[in-house]
Amino acid sequence: MAKKVLVAYASKMGATADIAEVIGDELRNHGHDVDVLDVTTVKGIEPYDAVVVGSALYIRRWRKEAVRFLRHHVDELRARQVWLFHSGPVGPDKDQDETMPPAVRHLAHKIGATPAVTFPGRLERATAKGFLARRLAAGDLAGDSRDWVKVRAWAADISAALDATERSSWHRPVATPPAGNFLG
Ligand SMILES: Cc1cc2nc3c(=O)[nH]c(=O)nc-3n(C[C@H](O)[C@H](O)[C@H](O)COP(=O)(O)O)c2cc1C
Numbered sequence: 001m002a003k004k005v006l007v008a009y010a011s012k013m014g015a016t017a018d019i020a021e022v023i024g025d026e027l028r029n030h031g032h033d034v035d036v037l038d039v040t041t042v043k044g045i046e047p048y049d050a051v052v053v054g055s056a057l058y059i060r061r062w063r064k065e066a067v068r069f070l071r072h073h074v075d076e077l078r079a080r081q082v083w084l085f086h087s088g089p090v091g092p093d094k095d096q097d098e099t100m101p102p103a104v105r106h107l108a109h110k111i112g113a114t115p116a117v118t119f120p121g122r123l124e125r126a127t128a129k130g131f132l133a134r135r136l137a138a139g140d141l142a143g144d145s146r147d148w149v150k151v152r153a154w155a156a157d158i159s160a161a162l163d164a165t166e167r168s169s170w171h172r173p174v175a176t177p178p179a180g181n182f183l184g
Contacts, residue, residue, distance in 0.1 A: 003049040003162045007036045010055040010066035013129050015122035015144075016087045019151055020054055023085075026155035032162065039069040050081040050162055056121065057088030061101045070107040077111045081165060083158055084108060084116035091141035094120040117154055120145035 005027055009020035017038070024036035035048075045051055051073075055066035070077065084104070089096050097118040100108060108115065122144040128137040136142070 001163065002031045002033055004033045004047055005035075005050045005052065005158075005162070006042065006045060006048040007034060007052040007054070008039045008042050008066075008069060009036070009053075010039050010063035010069070012056055012058070012063065013122070013127045013133065015127070015146060016054055016056040019085070019087050019119055019146060020052075022148060022151050023052060023054075023155040023158075026152045027159055030156065030159035030163075032159060039065050042069065045073050045076050045080070048080065050083075050158075051077060052083045052085070052158065054085040054087065054116075055104075057086050057098055060098070062086060062104050067101075067103050067107070070104065070111065074107060074110050077113070081162065082111050082113040084113050085119055085154070086116045087119040087121045087146070089118065089120050090123045090143060090145050094145035119151055119154075120147055122146055 005024075007020045007024045007027070009016050011017040011020075020036050024034045027034045039053070053066060053070060055062035084100075086098060086100070086104075088098055099105075100116050104116065123133065123137050123141050124144060125134065125137045125142065128134045
């Protein structure tokens with residue numbers, strides 16, 4: 001059954017925004033009704049059955065607006081299926097998983113979301129913003145490491161999980177997260 005899904009992202013240089021769009025595209029391919037929005041433009045999450053939230057990583061932190069989004073909507077997110085991702089690793093360590101920053105881990109636990117999946121990022125001269133990013137983009141970290149096969153496969157897994165879950169079982173005020181939704 002088609003679900004209404006929000007993919008909300010926080011991105012500085014555009015790489016995470018593109019990942020969010022591809023997640024949205026894949027979910028649409030699976031028949032879902034999807035909005036892909038910058039977290040700062042989301043009016044509310046009431047219309048959505050499920051929410052995917054992603055942020056770029058900077059100095060091992062999520063962008064502030066993404067953390068604010070999770071904090072602001074924590075109760076509504078708790079009553080929905082939620083998936084988290086972050087994008088960042090570039091260069092030789094592009095395939096290394098990044099742990100969730102403490103603030104995000106804490107919020108994920110409250111929401112009952114599984115740990116964020118890590119997607120490799122992009123750091124290129126043409127899109128780099130800020131002195132440090134431009135400097136790093138001139139070194140051996142430079143490049144577009146985004147893995148579209150991995151991104152689409154993850155979105156397809158989300159679609160399968162959505163198909164397996166009846167909306168009615170999630171839209172209720174829950175005192176404890178539904179079993180199996182949080183691993184840590
Ligand atoms: C100053 C700076 C710090 C960064 N810190 C991290 C980090 O801690 N972990 C990581 O995986 N990637 C880090 N990155 C890489 C970015 O997360 C990567 O370029 C990402 O794709 C940018 O996403 P955006 O284009 O959506 O802003 C850093 C990049 C810059 C420029």
